[in-house]
Amino acid sequence: MKKSQSRLHNERTLAILFHSPTFIVLSVITLGPLFYALWISFFNFRLSVPGGQNQFVGLDNYIQILKTPEVAQSILTTFKFMLIAVSFQVVLGFALALAINALPKYQRIITSLILVPMMVAPLVVGLMYSFFLNSQFGFYTWIVNTLHLPLPVSLFSQPGSALITVALTDVWEWTPYLALMFLAGLQSIDTESYEAAKMDGANSWQIFTRITLPLMMPVIVVGIILRSMEAFKEFDKPYILTGGGPGSATEVIDMYTYRQAFVSYNFSFASAICVVLFIILLVCGILYGKFVLEREM
Amino acid sequence: MIGGNKRKMTLTLIYVFLIAYIIISLLPYAWLIITSFKTRVDAFSIPPKWIFEPTLSNYKEAFLDKGFLHNLKNSLIVTSVSTSLALLIGLPSAYAFSRFRIKGERAMMYYLLGTRFTPVVALALPLYLVMAKVGLLNSYLGIVIAHITFNLPFVVWMMKGFFDMVPKEIDEAAKVDGCSWFYIFTRIALPLARSGLAATAVFCAVNSWNEFFMALILTGRATATMPVAIPGLLTPQGTIWGQIAAVGTVISVPVLIFAIIVQKNMIKGMTMGAIK
Numbered sequence: 001m002k003k004s005q006s007r008l009h010n011e012r013t014l015a016i017l018f019h020s021p022t023f024i025v026l027s028v029i030t031l032g033p034l035f036y037a038l039w040i041s042f043f044n045f046r047l048s049v050p051g052g053q054n055q056f057v058g059l060d061n062y063i064q065i066l067k068t069p070e071v072a073q074s075i076l077t078t079f080k081f082m083l084i085a086v087s088f089q090v091v092l093g094f095a096l097a098l099a100i101n102a103l104p105k106y107q108r109i110i111t112s113l114i115l116v117p118m119m120v121a122p123l124v125v126g127l128m129y130s131f132f133l134n135s136q137f138g139f140y141t142w143i144v145n146t147l148h149l150p151l152p153v154s155l156f157s158q159p160g161s162a163l164i165t166v167a168l169t170d171v172w173e174w175t176p177y178l179a180l181m182f183l184a185g186l187q188s189i190d191t192e193s194y195e196a197a198k199m200d201g202a203n204s205w206q207i208f209t210r211i212t213l214p215l216m217m218p219v220i221v222v223g224i225i226l227r228s229m230e231a232f233k234e235f236d237k238p239y240i241l242t243g244g245g246p247g248s249a250t251e252v253i254d255m256y257t258y259r260q261a262f263v264s265y266n267f268s269f270a271s272a273i274c275v276v277l278f279i280i281l282l283v284c285g286i287l288y289g290k291f292v293l294e295r296e297m
Numbered sequence: 298m299i300g301g302n303k304r305k306m307t308l309t310l311i312y313v314f315l316i317a318y319i320i321i322s323l324l325p326y327a328w329l330i331i332t333s334f335k336t337r338v339d340a341f342s343i344p345p346k347w348i349f350e351p352t353l354s355n356y357k358e359a360f361l362d363k364g365f366l367h368n369l370k371n372s373l374i375v376t377s378v379s380t381s382l383a384l385l386i387g388l389p390s391a392y393a394f395s396r397f398r399i400k401g402e403r404a405m406m407y408y409l410l411g412t413r414f415t416p417v418v419a420l421a422l423p424l425y426l427v428m429a430k431v432g433l434l435n436s437y438l439g440i441v442i443a444h445i446t447f448n449l450p451f452v453v454w455m456m457k458g459f460f461d462m463v464p465k466e467i468d469e470a471a472k473v474d475g476c477s478w479f480y481i482f483t484r485i486a487l488p489l490a491r492s493g494l495a496a497t498a499v500f501c502a503v504n505s506w507n508e509f510f511m512a513l514i515l516t517g518r519a520t521a522t523m524p525v526a527i528p529g530l531l532t533p534q535g536t537i538w539g540q541i542a543a544v545g546t547v548i549s550v551p552v553l554i555f556a557i558i559v560q561k562n563m564i565k566g567m568t569m570g571a572i573k
Contacts, residue, residue, distance in 0.1 A: 011397050014478050018393035021386045022453055023405065030412050030446050033423035040426070096318065099311045112557045113319045115564075116326060119556045121507035123524045124329075124545040131332070131538050132325040137341045139328050146344070172322060180564045233417055236509045240528065254510075257418045262514065267426065274419035285414030289407050 034278065041272040061272035071273060073248065074256040077163065081238075081252055082231040084167035085174070089227055090220065092171065093178030100179070101186045111180065118176045126240030129169045156242050159249030166238050166250050170231060178223045185219035186212070218291065225288045229281060253277065326549075333542035340539050355543035359530075365544055368526040372548075374437055375512075375522055376505045379444035383501055384494075386445075387452030392482050394453065395460035396468065409450040417510050420446055425514050435517030443511040448501040455500065455566035459493025460486060496562030499555045506552060523548050 044057045065071050100110055117125070133140045135154040144151045152158070155165040189212065197207050235254040238244060244251035244259075251259075257277070261270035332340050334351040359365045394402065424443055425434070433439035463486050471481045487494065509524040516525055527544055530537045556563060 012399055015393045015397035015399045018389035018397070018482075019405070022390035022449060023408075025386050025445070026409075026412060026449060029424075029442055030415065030420060033420055033427060034415070036427060037419060037423040040423075096315070099315050102308070102311055103315075104308075110315055110319070112560060113323065115556065115560060116553060117322055119503060119552045120326060120549045121509070121524050121545075121552075123507075123509045123527060124548055127527065127541050127545060128325055128329045131542070132328055137343060139325075139345055142343055142345055172325070176322075177567070181567070184564060229414060235417065239509075254416065254418045257422070258510075261418075261422050261425075267422070270418075270422055274416065274422055277416040278419045281414040281416055282411065285411050286407075288414070289410055 037271040037274050040268050041275050043268050045268040045271075057268075061269050062276075064269055065272055065276060070248065070251075070256060071253075074251050074253045077248070077250065078232055078234070078252040078254075080163060081167050081170070081234060081250075082228050084164060085170040085231050086224060086227045088168070088171040089175045089178050090224060092175045093223070094182050094216075094220070096175070096179035097182035097186055100183050111183070114179060115176045117173045120173070122173065122236035123240060125169055125173050126237040129165075129172075129237075130241050133165065157246060159246055162242055162246060163250050166241055169237050169241065170234065173237075174227060174230070178227060181223050182216065182219060185216050189215050222288070222291055225284060225291070229284050229288075232281065232284075329542050330546050330550075332538060333546045335539060337539055340542075355539040356547075359540040359543045360547075363530075363540065365523065365526060365547075368521055368523045369547065371437075371516070371520055372506060372522040372524075375440050375444065375520075376502050378437070379441045379448055379505045380498055380501045382441065383445050383448035383452045384498060387449050388456060388487070389482065391453045391456030392460050392486060394457040395463075396465070396486075409453055412446065412450045413454075421511050421514050424511075428515060434515060435520055437520055440512055440515050440520060440522070443515055444505045444508060448504055451501055451504070452497055455497045456490070456493065458566060459490045459497070459562070462493070463489045492559070493562050493566065496559040496566050499559045500563050500566060503552050503556065506548070 141153045156162045238250045242250040257273045260266045339349045428439045512522045512525045
């Protein structure tokens with residue numbers, strides 16, 4: 001009795017010892033800065049206005065967010081981007097996963113070929129597409145013109161097509177992620193459930209809708225949450241492809257905040273936006289945690 | 298018999314779909330690599346040239362004349378240091394999550410997860426202001442710290458999963474033999490989880506290597522990593538596509554090779570606990 005108690009005590013000490021480096025470091029380098037952002041969001045800390053720096057202004061910056069239509073506008077743009085990108089990724093990713101899973105061989109090589117785009121640096125993806133899609137000498141333009149395809153060529157000059165195109169570059173880059181995740185999910189489904197359904201005379205469509213889809217649902221939801229969150233943080237590709245334009249059609253919220261902070265030097269206003277974004281993403285994080293952690297522990 | 302034919306048909310359709318997808322998805326990337334070996338004239342020729350005399354001049358100009366060799370060095374330093382530090386700090390915690398039960402564990406996991414859900418700009422902005430104060434802007438340490446903010450939680454999350462796959466009985470047996478926990482962790486569990494460790498290391502290195510936003514804000518001329526230096530080739534006098542393609546190729550090809558080697562475990566780790 002005594003021995004097991006001391007052993008428990010020993011484990012506790014060890015756990016604290018093992019955990020402390022991670023949690024001390026993380027608190028200093030993430031929690032610290034976040035609180036600092038919260039702190040300066042209550043001041044009018046800006047480099048652009050000489051003199052009036054560092055006065056306590058209470059909630060002024062937050063009121064300013066509500067009064068600035070560009071903030072809501074760019075959050076809306078971000079959601080549009082997210083919706084287009086993630087819905088294509090989920091459908092295409094699932095189709096790819098099903099296709100690969102049905103293969104009797106060559107699964108490994110096909111997986112390797114499919115994962116290529118997601119390993120290319122997002123910035124390089126942006127540059128690559130601004131070259132590939134260039135309306136004068138781009139390979140895409142050449143194909144469209146040569147084959148007389150009914151597709152637009154000056155993709156970045158119209159607000160609508162610019163946003164869709166940027167979202168499609170994200171589809172190009174991250175569909176593999178969901179495909180491989182879904183594939184891993186499909187492969188973890190017990191073959192016995194398929195066998196049993198076949199014995200009962202179910203056809204492949206029934207097996208798909210009654211067994212595969214319900215069993216895959218948790219994985220699909222996790223995939224959607226993870227990708228949506230990443231899409232919400234998008235910066236690199238629109239930064240390179242469009243610079244937020246035409247107008248502000250592709251100015252996602254991270255880019256707007258970046259501009260406020262590092263172009264206009266409105267640090268306090270930008271910090272207030274950061275706090276709001278943090279809260280939005282925190283809610284998503286808790287949702288995700290509910291799905292993953294609760295299932296696991 | 299008919300069933301067999303139908304199956305064959307389906308399989309053919311699946312192959313067609315996959316091959317078409319792969320061709321379309323690899324085309325822009327292949328085009329980037331091909332362009333990197335073209336002269337300026339060949340790069341812009343219409344119709345695009347498939348057969349041309351390959352040249353290394355883009356690589357030579359970008360890396361030797363424009364100083365990308367220096368950015369390559371910076372990228373290597375930042376990637377290797379931030380990955381090793383994240384592993385060094387995070388591995389014990391990952392092991393503890395897998396083996397020891399303590400109160401508040403779930404809250405701690407949520408906290409780690411929370412850092413992944415933090416908008417980059419919400420971290421980068423205050424980090425910039427703090428680093429400006431303490432003189433860490435444009436230093437290796439500054440950007441390494443910034444990259445640890447996202448790599449450390451990844452290490453703990455991914456490695457917890459891989460430690461979970463090492464049978465607990467092995468630990469218990471070693472414990473009975475009188476080995477210390479530290480010995481078990483470093484000499485038994487870690488070697489047994491090495492393929493997972495390799496995947497985690499590669500994944501973190503890729504994150505750091507490809508990262509743009511933090512590096513854009515926190516590095517300067519002397520410490521700029523490759524992704525940050527590339528937009529410098531988009532000059533007002535015109536864009537030097539050949540050299541951009543060369544640098545893009547150098548950034549992405551090594552990553553691909555490593556990723557394909559450890560792909561199986563990396564994919565497992567990337568799903569962040571969604572799949573057992």
